[in-house]
Amino acid sequence: MNVSGSDGAEVIIDERQAIAAAKRLAELAITDAAWRDSERIYPLEALSLFSRSGLGSLSVPKEYGGGGLPYRTVAEVFRLISAADPSLGQIPQNHFGLIQFLREEGTPAQHRALFPLIVAGQRLGNGGPEKNTRHTRDVQARLTQQPDGLRLTGEKFYSTGALFADIVVTTALNDRGEAVMAFMPREASGLTIVDDWSGMGQRTTASGTVRLTKVPVDPALVVPLPSANKPSLRGPVSQLLQAAIDAGIARGAFEQACGFIRDHSRPWIDAGVARNAEDAQLLADVGRVWTELTAAEALLRRAASTLDDTASRPLDAEAAARASIAVAKAKALTTEAALKVSEKLLEWGGSRATLGEHNLDRHWRNARTHTLHDPVRWKYHAIGNYALNAVFPARHAWI
Known part of the structure; x- marks a missing residue:
């Protein structure tokens, strides 16, 4: 019901x-995904459909008018979209991560x-x-x-989704040296987005630079970052979506591999x-890889169910750690599946699979680029x- x-x-x-x-969004995106990757054309029509269809508010709590749907649904949505175009899948990943941050750390007024x-x-x-710092949390x-x-003044990089956003969100230190998250209108004065992402993969995510020069910030839309000691699901939720994107890359590459073997390869x-398609050696290899892919997808579903179960109960450090580990297992296998399937696609297809007219190497480029996220x-x-x-994992957005 909508x-x-x-x-x-x-x-x-x-x-x-x-x-x-x-699925409707994936059907739209896949029609020209290879061409858009080749020409670096952004999926603007698909992004518009994403927003109009209501996919952007799946995890907003029902009391604020959103869907309030479980993580297993959100993860499957990301997997389906990313199987068609993983750049399109990655663009709203931070959107959902920020929704989770707001759910946990925002005040009722900010909600x-x-x-x-x-x-x-x-x-x-x-x-x-930021680009020129000691590590990602500096x-x-x-x-x-x-x-x-x-x-707010500073410069950010790896700013996926900012070019297509209505609201830009970033981290800064306030006058007391405390880390905060600031929410700003995309058109705020002093906020400039530079379209300079040059990665070999995920080419249409526009994950480039955001420059902030004395950008005015509404104090009512500043959210303090929590203490590292506070139990949180922000990390595992973010990582679940990253794993779903990788699982989508793997599934999209596998399906294209099967079609190419049947229709184009010798x-x-x-x-x-x-x-x-009748080569016994190839059949065994396809069977092994398909088994690994379906195992990764199963672990992704299990991780999402673990998150849903964890979110339904009071959260403590042990429960948060259990959720992070469940997602880490899925992330490990989906990473390996995305890399293996996208490389095997070229091996199974033979030398003609490398021809530019097919642009099949985009699957490996996307997998290799996205899996470097962490x-x-x-x-x-x-x-x-x-x-x-029995050591609990570190608590941040990457675990």
């Missing part, structure tokens, strides 16, 4: 409707101010980590009190078969340390 938001956007309050809307805008179809964009941007009000001369070796470290030593 109802309309205040600006004409739909509000999806049923899981089946959410999946149906995601009333911001959630209805999201329900009406507005998108949140991320002014991401914040140099400053939010200072000036005679004419709060002003068998190896020693196989003794008329069609490449190193999977640290996922395995966290999982092993938890299993062997």
Whole structure:
């Protein structure tokens, strides 16, 4: 069942409707995904449909007019969209991460101010980590009190979604040296978005630079970042969506691989078969990879269910750690599946699979680029340390 938001956007309050809307969006996106990647053309029509259809408010609580749907639904929506175009899947990832942040850390007044805008179809964009700092949590941007009000100055990179956003959200240190999150209108004076993302993959995410020069900030829309000691689901929710994107990349590459094997590739001369799809060695390889892919997808669903179960109860450090580890397992396998399937696609298709007219290498470029978001070796470290030593994982947006 769908109802309309205040600006004409739909509000999806049923899981089946959410999946149906995601499939419609995927069908639109896949028609020209290869061409848009090749030419670096942004998915503006698909993004408009994303907002109009109500997909952007799936996780906004029902009491604020949103869908209030479970994480398993949100993860499946991301997987379906990313199987068609993972750049389109990644653009709203921070949008949903910021919704989770608001749910946990925002005040009731901030909920009333911001959630209805999201329900009406507005998108949140991320002014991401900074480029020339020691690590991703090193914040140099400053939010200072000036005679004419709060002003934010700094420069951000990896700002996925900001170019397409209505509201830009970024982290800064205030006058007391405390980390805060500031929500600003996209058209605020002093806020400039530079379209300079040059990554080899995820080419149409516009994950470039946000420059902030004395940008006016409404103090009512500044949210303090929580203490590292506070139990939170912000990290596992963010990582669940990253894992869903990787699972989508893997599924999209696998489906295209099967079609290419059947319709375009030639068998190896020693196989003794008329069609490449009948090669016994290839069949065994496809079977192994498909098994690994479906295992990764199953672990993604299990992780989402763990998050839903955790969110339904009072949250403590142990429950938050259990959710993070469940998602880390899924992230590890979806990372490996995305990389393996996208590489095997080229191997199975043979040399003609590398021709520019097919643009099949985009799957590997997307997988390799997106899985660098956070190193999977640290996922395995966290999982092993938890299993062997009962040590809870670090608490931040990357675990």
